[in-house]
Amino acid sequence: MGSSSAQLTELEFPDEDVTSKDVRQRRFLVRREGREIPGLLWTPAGAAGTRPLVLIGHGAGGSKREQHIVGLARRLVRHHSFAAAAIDGPVHGDRRSDGAVDPALILAEFAQLWARDPAMVDEMVADWKSTLDALSQLEEIGSGPVGWWGLSMGTILGVPIVAAERRIEVAVLGLMGTGGPTDEFRKRIVQDARRVSCPVLFLLQWDDEIMRRSDVLDLFGEIASTDKRLHAHPGMHVEVPPEELEASERFFCDHLRR
Amino acid sequence: MGSSSAQLTELEFPDEDVTSKDVRQRRFLVRREGREIPGLLWTPAGAAGTRPLVLIGHGAGGSKREQHIVGLARRLVRHHSFAAAAIDGPVHGDRRSDGAVDPALILAEFAQLWARDPAMVDEMVADWKSTLDALSQLEEIGSGPVGWWGLSMGTILGVPIVAAERRIEVAVLGLMGTGGPTDEFRKRIVQDARRVSCPVLFLLQWDDEIMRRSDVLDLFGEIASTDKRLHAHPGMHVEVPPEELEASERFFCDHLRR
Numbered sequence: 246m247g248s249s250s251a252q253l254t255e256l257e258f259p260d261e262d263v264t265s266k267d268v269r270q271r272r273f274l275v276r277r278e279g280r281e282i283p284g285l286l287w288t289p290a291g292a293a294g295t296r297p298l299v300l301i302g303h304g305a306g307g308s309k310r311e312q313h314i315v316g317l318a319r320r321l322v323r324h325h326s327f328a329a330a331a332i333d334g335p336v337h338g339d340r341r342s343d344g345a346v347d348p349a350l351i352l353a354e355f356a357q358l359w360a361r362d363p364a365m366v367d368e369m370v371a372d373w374k375s376t377l378d379a380l381s382q383l384e385e386i387g388s389g390p391v392g393w394w395g396l397s398m399g400t401i402l403g404v405p406i407v408a409a410e411r412r413i414e415v416a417v418l419g420l421m422g423t424g425g426p427t428d429e430f431r432k433r434i435v436q437d438a439r440r441v442s443c444p445v446l447f448l449l450q451w452d453d454e455i456m457r458r459s460d461v462l463d464l465f466g467e468i469a470s471t472d473k474r475l476h477a478h479p480g481m482h483v484e485v486p487p488e489e490l491e492a493s494e495r496f497f498c499d500h501l502r503r
Numbered sequence: 504m505g506s507s508s509a510q511l512t513e514l515e516f517p518d519e520d521v522t523s524k525d526v527r528q529r530r531f532l533v534r535r536e537g538r539e540i541p542g543l544l545w546t547p548a549g550a551a552g553t554r555p556l557v558l559i560g561h562g563a564g565g566s567k568r569e570q571h572i573v574g575l576a577r578r579l580v581r582h583h584s585f586a587a588a589a590i591d592g593p594v595h596g597d598r599r600s601d602g603a604v605d606p607a608l609i610l611a612e613f614a615q616l617w618a619r620d621p622a623m624v625d626e627m628v629a630d631w632k633s634t635l636d637a638l639s640q641l642e643e644i645g646s647g648p649v650g651w652w653g654l655s656m657g658t659i660l661g662v663p664i665v666a667a668e669r670r671i672e673v674a675v676l677g678l679m680g681t682g683g684p685t686d687e688f689r690k691r692i693v694q695d696a697r698r699v700s701c702p703v704l705f706l707l708q709w710d711d712e713i714m715r716r717s718d719v720l721d722l723f724g725e726i727a728s729t730d731k732r733l734h735a736h737p738g739m740h741v742e743v744p745p746e747e748l749e750a751s752e753r754f755f756c757d758h759l760r761r
Contacts, residue, residue, distance in 0.1 A: 451724070466709070475735040
C-alpha cells in the first residue's frame with residue numbers, strides 16, 4: 246500500500262533550505278489528488294542513508310513552525326541523527342490562503358471544522374500517509390523506523406494516524422481525552438485508541454483547563470498498547486515542562502535506534 | 504535538632520560487612536530510647552567524604568533485603584557513588600524475634616498494627632530520623648543531601664517522614680492513595696501530603712488490585728510540591744516496570760548531585 250500510493254504523490258522543495266548548527270531545514274510540499282500538503286523537514290546536514298523519522302503534529306492555533314515543534318525536531322536531528330517532519334494541520338499555517346496567524350481565530354475555525362466535518366480526520370490521516378510515502382523515497386530517510394509525536398490537536402489527529410499507519414512504531418500522545426464536539430468523534434477516538442498497539446508515552450497536565458482530567462485518563466486507559474506509560478505534571482494545558490521533551494527524546498531513542 | 508537527637512542515638516555495625524563489585528554492604532543497628540532499629544547501609548568501597556544518601560523504605564511483607572531494594576541501593580552506589588540505607592518496617596525483618604519471613608503473615612500483622620496503633624507512624628518517623636542522625640555522623644556520608652524512595656508501605660510511612668524531615672530534599676513515592684484503615688489515618692496522610700514540598704516522583708499502577716486508582720490520583724493531587732510528576736503504567740500492584748527504577752535513579756541524580 247505504501248509504495249502504490251507513493252506513486253501518486255509528488256514531493257517538492259519549493260524554496261526554503263537553510264542549515265544551522267548542522268541541522269538542515271527544508272520546506273516541502275506534497276501533492277496528492279488535488280491536495281497540497283505543506284511541511285517542514287529536518288535532517289542532519291549532509292545526511293546519507295536510511296534513518297529513523299519522527300512525524301510531529303502541532304497543536305491547534307499553532308503551526309509546523311511552533312517553537313517547541315522546531316525545538317524537538319532539531320534536538321532529534323542534532324542528538325540522534327534522526328530525521329523529523331511536521332505538516333500544517335487543517336486551517337493552519339501554509340494551508341491558509343489568507344496568511345492569518347492569530348491563534349484565537351485559527352483555534353475557533355478548527356473547532357468549527359472539527360464539529361462539522363468528520364471527514365477532516367480521514368483527510369489528515371491520508372495527508373500524513375502521503376507525506377510518509379513521499380519522504381520515504383528520499384535517500385537520506387528511506388524506510389527506516391517511524392515515530393509519532395503530537396499533543397492536543399496532535400493527538401486528536403494522532404490517535405487515528407497511529408491506529409491507521411503500521412509503519413509508526415512508537416508514539417508520544419496526550420493533552421486530549423475521550424471528549425470531543427460530537428458523539429461521532431467521541432466514538433471514533435475511542436475506537437482508534439483501541440487499535441493503537443505500539444509503545445506509547447502519554448502526557449497529562451493536572452490542571453488542564455481545556456481537557457477534563459478524567460477524560461484524558463480514560464483515553465490513556467483505552468489505548469490498547471500493553472507498553473504504555475502516562476506522565477502527569479501540575480500546570481495548565483500549554484505548560485508541559487521541558488522534562489517531557491527530554492523524556493520524548495529518550496523514548497524515541499530507545500525505540501527507534503537500531 | 505538533628506545534632507541533639509544524634510547524641511542520644513548509638514550506631515553499631517554488629518556483623519555483616521561484605522563488599523561485592525565495589526559496593527560495600529553493612530548491617531547496622533541504631534539504638535534510640537530502648538528501640539533497636541535494624542538496617543542495611545550501602546556505600547562505595549573505600550568511600551571517604553560527604554556524599555548524597557538515599558533512604559529506602561520497603562513494602563509491606565518484604566524487608567530491607569528485598570531484591571529491588573538491594574538492587575536500587577547498589578545501582579545508586581555503583582553509578583553515582585551515593586550512599587543508600589534501608590531499615591526494616593514495623594513487624595518486618597530483623598524487628599521480628601521469631602524470624603518469620605512469610606509475606607502473607609507479615610502483611611496481615613502489619614495491617615492489624617496499622618488499624619490499631621496510630622502511633623506506629625510516629626515511631627517509624629522517629630526511627631528514620633534517628634537513623635539519619637546516626638548515619639550522618641559517618642565520615643563517608645556526612646551531612647550531604649538526602650533523598651527518600653518508598654512505594655506502598657514505603658509511602659504509607661514515607662509521606663509522614665518526608666513531611667517531617669526537612670533534610671530530605673527529593674522523594675520517590677507511590678502505590679498508595681488517600682485510603683487507609685481508619686479515619687484518623689486517612690486524615691493524617693492527607694495532612695502530611697500537604698506538608699511535602701520537595702520535588703516528587705509519584706508512581707501509580709493502572710491495574711492496582713490493592714490501592715484504588717482514584718485514591719492514588721487523589722494522594723498525588725494532595726502533595727503540596729509544585730515540582731512533582733506522576734508516572735503510571737499498566738499492571739498490578741507489584742508490577743512496577745524496571746523503567747521506573749531507571750527513572751528513580753535519574754531523578755535522584757538530577758536532584759542530589761552537587
